[in-house]
Amino acid sequence: MGGDHAPAPEVEGALAAVGERDLEVILVGDEARLRAQLAGRSHPRLQIRHATQVIAMDDAPSVAVKSKKDSSMRVCFDLAKRGEAQAVLSAGNSGAMMACGLFVSKRLPGVERPGIFTVAPTVDGSHCVVLDVGANTEVKPTTLAQFAVMGSAYARLILGKERPRVAVLANGEEPSKGTDLTREAYRMLAQPARKDFEFRGYAEGRDVFFGDFDVVVTDGYTGNVALKTFEGAVRAVFDMLKSEVSKRPRAKLGAFLMKPAFEALKRRIEPDEFGGAPLLGVTAVVIICHGNSSATAIKNGIFAADRYVGTGVQPAIVDAIARHRPLWEPAVQAPAKVAAE
Amino acid sequence: MGGDHAPAPEVEGALAAVGERDLEVILVGDEARLRAQLAGRSHPRLQIRHATQVIAMDDAPSVAVKSKKDSSMRVCFDLAKRGEAQAVLSAGNSGAMMACGLFVSKRLPGVERPGIFTVAPTVDGSHCVVLDVGANTEVKPTTLAQFAVMGSAYARLILGKERPRVAVLANGEEPSKGTDLTREAYRMLAQPARKDFEFRGYAEGRDVFFGDFDVVVTDGYTGNVALKTFEGAVRAVFDMLKSEVSKRPRAKLGAFLMKPAFEALKRRIEPDEFGGAPLLGVTAVVIICHGNSSATAIKNGIFAADRYVGTGVQPAIVDAIARHRPLWEPAVQAPAKVAAE
Numbered sequence: 001m002g003g004d005h006a007p008a009p010e011v012e013g014a015l016a017a018v019g020e021r022d023l024e025v026i027l028v029g030d031e032a033r034l035r036a037q038l039a040g041r042s043h044p045r046l047q048i049r050h051a052t053q054v055i056a057m058d059d060a061p062s063v064a065v066k067s068k069k070d071s072s073m074r075v076c077f078d079l080a081k082r083g084e085a086q087a088v089l090s091a092g093n094s095g096a097m098m099a100c101g102l103f104v105s106k107r108l109p110g111v112e113r114p115g116i117f118t119v120a121p122t123v124d125g126s127h128c129v130v131l132d133v134g135a136n137t138e139v140k141p142t143t144l145a146q147f148a149v150m151g152s153a154y155a156r157l158i159l160g161k162e163r164p165r166v167a168v169l170a171n172g173e174e175p176s177k178g179t180d181l182t183r184e185a186y187r188m189l190a191q192p193a194r195k196d197f198e199f200r201g202y203a204e205g206r207d208v209f210f211g212d213f214d215v216v217v218t219d220g221y222t223g224n225v226a227l228k229t230f231e232g233a234v235r236a237v238f239d240m241l242k243s244e245v246s247k248r249p250r251a252k253l254g255a256f257l258m259k260p261a262f263e264a265l266k267r268r269i270e271p272d273e274f275g276g277a278p279l280l281g282v283t284a285v286v287i288i289c290h291g292n293s294s295a296t297a298i299k300n301g302i303f304a305a306d307r308y309v310g311t312g313v314q315p316a317i318v319d320a321i322a323r324h325r326p327l328w329e330p331a332v333q334a335p336a337k338v339a340a341e
Numbered sequence: 342m343g344g345d346h347a348p349a350p351e352v353e354g355a356l357a358a359v360g361e362r363d364l365e366v367i368l369v370g371d372e373a374r375l376r377a378q379l380a381g382r383s384h385p386r387l388q389i390r391h392a393t394q395v396i397a398m399d400d401a402p403s404v405a406v407k408s409k410k411d412s413s414m415r416v417c418f419d420l421a422k423r424g425e426a427q428a429v430l431s432a433g434n435s436g437a438m439m440a441c442g443l444f445v446s447k448r449l450p451g452v453e454r455p456g457i458f459t460v461a462p463t464v465d466g467s468h469c470v471v472l473d474v475g476a477n478t479e480v481k482p483t484t485l486a487q488f489a490v491m492g493s494a495y496a497r498l499i500l501g502k503e504r505p506r507v508a509v510l511a512n513g514e515e516p517s518k519g520t521d522l523t524r525e526a527y528r529m530l531a532q533p534a535r536k537d538f539e540f541r542g543y544a545e546g547r548d549v550f551f552g553d554f555d556v557v558v559t560d561g562y563t564g565n566v567a568l569k570t571f572e573g574a575v576r577a578v579f580d581m582l583k584s585e586v587s588k589r590p591r592a593k594l595g596a597f598l599m600k601p602a603f604e605a606l607k608r609r610i611e612p613d614e615f616g617g618a619p620l621l622g623v624t625a626v627v628i629i630c631h632g633n634s635s636a637t638a639i640k641n642g643i644f645a646a647d648r649y650v651g652t653g654v655q656p657a658i659v660d661a662i663a664r665h666r667p668l669w670e671p672a673v674q675a676p677a678k679v680a681a682e
Contacts, residue, residue, distance in 0.1 A: 122577070123577050123584075137512060170562070170566075177478070178562065179478050205566040205567065205570035205573055206570065206573025207569075209577035210577065221563070222566055225559075225567050227546065228545045229574070231546075232547025237578065239464045240606055243464075244603075244606050248602055250598045250601075251601060254596065254598025254599035254600075256595065260589055261592040262582070268581055
């Protein structure tokens, strides 16, 4: 109920999802509005769970946790907590989603801060996991090291990268670049420990798209700026191209002939195709969709949640965080016993 | 001599520049190599000034200032210091350029830190000044406030924006977003002082390209990530489009018909057309070009330097920094005298 156009894309996306794949969806929200949108349609694997309140986009994140306890978002997290659902999806207030993740679901064992991530398309037809893109504006070096471990678990299980290539986002490739934060994270990740991933040092903003890295970690402030710069750049460039085409009749014909290529490109780069940004590091599987998600985006978000649950990303994260602990918590050395004479 | 392909693009760009406009260029570097590239060509407004050393891309910035005193870069700054040149341009080591700016040219009165900026293209056919994009990875709120003032002076004189609309780059529009740094800069810039610019609060990464802002300020770490994300996104999207086109014969014909539109787009977004990134806030006019600049980029960089000098950006910055000082240095209030009885 919390998305910009709710509940239309949510209901249509859920109907399409249960129609295409063997999964169950519980639509949580105002029953009358949900039924109105369903307009008589039903499916044996689609249920409705009534909730009287809605978290608005401008509600403080704490509202979902403290006052609107019968909000559709909060009820989703309660269902997950009781094991009645295995994943939560919403196109609503992402700050409130984060708050519910932290205070209703709680963090996975050993996780310092959850992170929201996105997968950027790469020119070689694959993807690069970028996190955090908004959950934590200010983080510690240990948080970036944990993001590297969590992102790698995801890249291995969902993107099929056997030994993910990991980097810290910075303003240059040399280890001397970056900030105090990134240099300390670099030092932690470069330790010669047994790692499930290959640490490749720093990546620059442009490197994300060219297939040399599978996971790039950063703080949520910088990650959010980078994500939105990418979205803005793509939209701006195509707006400019359209205006240049509209001045040239031959180019208009050209654009018509290129339509299938443009559509294929759109499928490669549109966020709709990825189905939202997962929140990594809390006990529930949480998928945060854009506020203005289409029914297709919601459907793909549901598929992403299904894949996430099915491939066991959660236990893999718990395991990886435990095994990589020496990266951010160096073993305390017992004082040396010296026999001197 | 410090660029990736020096001195070919530098010599060709300089020859083209003096051929097209009434300005003078002093080529600084190894005379034999410069003459070899000139291959007998000359121009009354093109001089050569011999220098025995070169700053390499991997030299520490301090090398230019401390040890390689007869390097081509350092000699350029010395010429500017003695008034024998009005501007310095290089496609070499940008850290060394910054060091020369700080320690040879020195800062303009009142300026805390110089900033390197870029102009991003906007869909309405104009530009947005973004700074800092790399000079200072960690800054203070006062530095961001000064960047706003310096960027506005540039936008007014060079881009013709009468009252530039200024924003701080952040991860959302609400004043509660951002980091401690951006929130404090926001507070300073939002003060109801007499300002030459209109402060519009926060801008997100995507907002840079849509014509709602003329100046967007950020720290050099985030600005560099955003700039390179933009460059990478554009290149990646066109690489992907090319690969989709190559699979489709009709689309290939379409791309051929669209060629003039693609070329017009390229002119709008290519960094070559802007001619490098100026370093704002030091006594010399300094233009930093990409290491792999083409002759066209060098030529346009020389034109940018000429415009910069001709429109009086430097005195405008000195004046604006002095007048806006209350934004970052609130007047000390004299203790109140209270007459009580």
